[in-house]
Amino acid sequence: MVTIHDIKSKIDGLDSYTPIRIIERNLGMPPTTLQKALNGKRELPKKWFKPLETYLDKGVRDLTKPTLQVKNLSKEPPKTNYQVEIMSNEEIREQIAQLVKELSECPKSYSEMGRIIWVKERNKKIQELKQKLK
Numbered sequence: 001m002v003t004i005h006d007i008k009s010k011i012d013g014l015d016s017y018t019p020i021r022i023i024e025r026n027l028g029m030p031p032t033t034l035q036k037a038l039n040g041k042r043e044l045p046k047k048w049f050k051p052l053e054t055y056l057d058k059g060v061r062d063l064t065k066p067t068l069q070v071k072n073l074s075k076e077p078p079k080t081n082y083q084v085e086i087m088s089n090e091e092i093r094e095q096i097a098q099l100v101k102e103l104s105e106c107p108k109s110y111s112e113m114g115r116i117i118w119v120k121e122r123n124k125k126i127q128e129l130k131q132k133l134k
Contacts (some may be wrong), residue, residue: 002049002053004037004038004044007044007049007052007053007056008038008052010053010057011023011038011056014056015103020035020038021035023052023055026055027048027051027052027055027079029048031132032047032117033045033048034052095129096129096130099122099125099126099129100126106118106119116129
């Protein structure tokens with residue numbers, strides 16, 4: 001059977017310092033139970049020997065060592081065929097003004113239906129340019 005001296009030597013032999021209260025909290029032990037047992041002020045209840053031994057045998061995780069690998073972000077991202085045309089707001093405003101000027105008058109040779117289609121296309125082009133401004 002494991003004694004309190006065995007437990008104390010296992011705690012002392014841990015790779016990293018772990019406060020007793022952290023061990024108690026991780027095991028769900030009432031506060032200061034293990035601390036008082038290690039100081040000899042009281043006996044450690046028998047029900048805590050096995051969980052404590054298992055916990056100490058597995059080893060307490062050292063929180064100073066990383067558990068995840070960090071990705072190397074120094075590599076350039078892969079190149080794609082996707083291109084973005086960047087225009088200044090001033091360029092977009094100029095295009096809108098030019099388009100409005102060109103499309104302000106429907107050609108007189110268009111029929112009634114042709115004029116309706118022309119107005120819809122004009123409004124669509126103006127909306128597309130306004131979306132670029134946002």
